[in-house]
Amino acid sequence: MSVDNGVQTLEIELASLAEDLTSPGWHECVLCYVNRMIAAFGCDGTLRWTRRWRDRQAPRATGLERRAGRVGAYCDCELFLNGWDVAVEVVPDEYRGPGGGAGCLGVRTGTTQPCLVWVRINRAAGW
Incomplete structure (x- = not known):
């Protein structure tokens, strides 16, 4: 195997791993x-992960970024700083991960609504 073939094979494997992880x-x-994704890879100051989710789960939801901006x-x-917080009281124990963390309760295919783990932050009440 030449160096070029080894590099190409490694690039293919890395691309596959990146796809699996994200x-x-x-x-x-x-949400x-x-x-x-933020916990694993951080935020780069864009809606990178929101767009990636939309492209794979709800490609027809072209207004998702605009709706995020409205909050x-x-x-x-900023989805979690300005828009939503965890509604721990609605998460059944069987969905809690190690250390009491919550897992996704799931949504139907194509919906952009968050699962019941999340609740909208009411800024009007506090400001």
Whole structure:
């Protein structure tokens, strides 16, 4: 095997691994996915993970980024700073991960609505 073939093989394997690591789970809602991606890879100041989820789970939801902006979310982490928080009281124990963390409760295919793990932050009440 030549060096070029080895490099090409490695690039293919890395691309496959990246796809596996960053693919949305089956029926994983947008917020659970974005939260998981931020925890693993951070926020780059854009809606990168939100767009990736949309492209794979709900490609017809062309207004998703605009709707995020309406709640003050112009990057992925702002979804959780300005838009939604965990509604721990609605998460059954069987969905809690190690350390009491919550897992996605799932959504139907194509919906951009978050699962019941998430609740909208009511900024009007506090400001």
